[in-house]
Amino acid sequence: NAGVTQTPKFQVLKTGQSMTLQCAQDMNHEYMSWYRQDPGMGLRLIHYSVGAGITDQGEVPNGYNVSRSTTEDFPLRLLSAAPSQTSVYFCASRGGGFYEQYFGPGTRLTVT
Amino acid sequence: AQSVSQHNHHVILSEAASLELGCNYSYGGTVNLFWYVQYPGQHLQLLLKYFSGDPLVKGIKGFEAEFIKSKFSFNLRKPSVQWSDTAEYFCAVNIDRGSTLGRLYFGRGTQLTVWP
Numbered sequence: 001n002a003g004v005t006q007t008p009k010f011q012v013l014k015t016g017q018s019m020t021l022q023c024a025q026d027m028n029h030e031y032m033s034w035y036r037q038d039p040g041m042g043l044r045l046i047h048y049s050v051g052a053g054i055t056d057q058g059e060v061p062n063g064y065n066v067s068r069s070t071t072e073d074f075p076l077r078l079l080s081a082a083p084s085q086t087s088v089y090f091c092a093s094r095g096g097g098f099y100e101q102y103f104g105p106g107t108r109l110t111v112t
Numbered sequence: 113a114q115s116v117s118q119h120n121h122h123v124i125l126s127e128a129a130s131l132e133l134g135c136n137y138s139y140g141g142t143v144n145l146f147w148y149v150q151y152p153g154q155h156l157q158l159l160l161k162y163f164s165g166d167p168l169v170k171g172i173k174g175f176e177a178e179f180i181k182s183k184f185s186f187n188l189r190k191p192s193v194q195w196s197d198t199a200e201y202f203c204a205v206n207i208d209r210g211s212t213l214g215r216l217y218f219g220r221g222t223q224l225t226v227w228p
Binding site: 033035040041042043044045048058090092100101103104105106 | 116118121146148154155156157158161202215216218219220221
């Protein structure tokens with residue numbers, strides 16, 4: 001199993017541009033989530049999904065959209081990038097039963 | 113709102129020193145507790161977890177944590193740290209209830225620096 005994969009690893013955007021961060025998992029996990037990590041802030045939940053077709057907002061959803069058309073994929077869309085969205089983004093997934101989440105390698109995004 | 117507090121933002125130790133990192137949470141119901149570690153430039157990895165049973169849990173690399181329900185705490189310990197333990201450590205709590213099922217609430221992290 002590849003686990004949780006994320007692309008790209010690095011991205012630089014200009015203010016106002018849009019882009020999609022990709023996340024995929026091959027563990028047949030129902031639950032997937034997106035976090036952003038900022039220095040001194042820990043990880044904050046952006047959006048999450050409890051299954052295909054079901055998504056919900058986390059703590060910091062503004063400026064981001066998600067969709068979940070398949071169990072495997074959970075892309076995160078930045079609608080109009082802002083410098084405040086400069087961060088490291090982690091995707092995570094977990095299966096049923098025990099609540100351990102598996103994290104992807106992260107995407108480092110810089111918005112200028 | 114639920115919260116997770118890590119009181120130490122940056123801890124600096126010499127090799128072989130003992131380590132204890134504090135973690136407190138604010139929810140009074142059933143919780144699942146985790147410690148994650150993030151080595152420089154890497155993603156989060158699970159260090160240990162507590163769901164039920166023995167409140168003293170042992171994880172990888174010699175780490176352990178004790179769940180004290182009355183104190184809402186889940187402190188991380190290691191008797192003798194190594195230079196390779198230099199990393200950021202995150203406490204996380206999952207609240208086992210309804211719509212929040214599966215959501216993890218993270219503390220702000222503790223940066224541990226170990227000098228050789």
